[in-house]
Amino acid sequence: METMLKIGGVAVAAALCAVLLKEKAGPFALVVALGAAAMILAMALGAAEEVTAVVSELQTMAGLSPAVVAPVLKAVGISILTHLAVQVCKDAGEGGLAAAAEAAGTVLALCAALPLLRAVLDTVEELL
Template sequence: MELAIQAAGACVVCALLAVVVRRGSPETALLLAVAAAVVVLLAVGQALEEVISFLAELGERSGISPELFVPLYKAVGIALVVRVGGSLCRDAGESALASVVETAGAVCALVVSLPLLRTVLSLLLELME
């Protein structure tokens, strides 16, 4: 919870600074937002390691092949990157680019999910036989 409060505080302070700076230099305001996003994501990255180790342990103990969890991890990572990227594009006033980022993210998520979908298809075919 402490990390969430720190991240929210840093982002609010950065947003207020960006509002002040935006009048004189919109480009600087955008760079300030990007810098804040990178700092917060790096801080959250350390906490994310704990979650990843727990999910690895969960995968080992469940008896499910670890290869089935990899597409899930990749899809979640893509979703997080796309959300931040789309928001930054919208902040820069580029709604069309934000939509392109989101569409590209959806396609990438489907591509990384193909191994999982193939496994489901093979299981369904085995059940039908």
């Protein structure tokens, strides 16, 4: 909760600065927004480490293979990064670039999930 309040404050302050800068110095507005985004991601990194630790603990408790858990985490990471890239491209007015980034993210997430599909198929094959 406390971290989200800080993140919200940074986001609102940066958005206000970007709006004011757009009128007089357009390119700097994007730089301010990107800087704020980097700061927000750094602030959220601690939470990501906690999530990774809990997932690792659950993996151990459930006896899951890393071949099952790793692809899911990779696909989630790719999804988050793709979403951020798409939004930055849209904010910069580059809709075509945003669409390309979105398509690439989709393909890469599918590629990251392939080992999971292989593990499922291997399990089904063992059952038959």
